[in-house]
Amino acid sequence: MANAIYKWVVKTTSKVDQASKLIRIYCILNNLNPSNTSVAICAYILVYGYSKRVREGILKAGILNKAASLKNEICSLKKIGLLEGSGDNIKVSKLITMGVEQPITPKTAILINLDNT
Numbered sequence: 001m002a003n004a005i006y007k008w009v010v011k012t013t014s015k016v017d018q019a020s021k022l023i024r025i026y027c028i029l030n031n032l033n034p035s036n037t038s039v040a041i042c043a044y045i046l047v048y049g050y051s052k053r054v055r056e057g058i059l060k061a062g063i064l065n066k067a068a069s070l071k072n073e074i075c076s077l078k079k080i081g082l083l084e085g086s087g088d089n090i091k092v093s094k095l096i097t098m099g100v101e102q103p104i105t106p107k108t109a110i111l112i113n114l115d116n117t
Contacts, residue, residue: 015104019043022103023082025110026096032080037063041073042082042092047104050090 012018020043048054064070077083097103
């Protein structure tokens with residue numbers, strides 16, 4: 001029996017948009033349903049890391065309105081496995097990045113093997 005291979009080319013508007021799509025694909029394949037806000041926060045952290053400047057950027061961009069809300073969101077994302085670490089050492093889970101140090105490059109390819117055997 002032959003394997004079916006599908007190829008889609010998707011244009012993204014920015015690194016954050018690209019990271020958001022990568023995170024969404026991971027979530028779909030793992031039956032996770034995070035909010036758009038959660039995905040946006042994860043994407044910012046994946047692209048820019050986690051620092052005071054990034055936290056301020058998330059608030060300034062209007063993704064969330066209060067630092068306390070961001071802290072709660074980070075906690076929730078850790079509980080579902082999208083983020084890991086503590087304190088100022090928060091990172092996107094290695095399950096998403098597959099351990100790749102810079103997973104967002106100008107062109108990113110994703111290979112998904114769906115096996116029903």
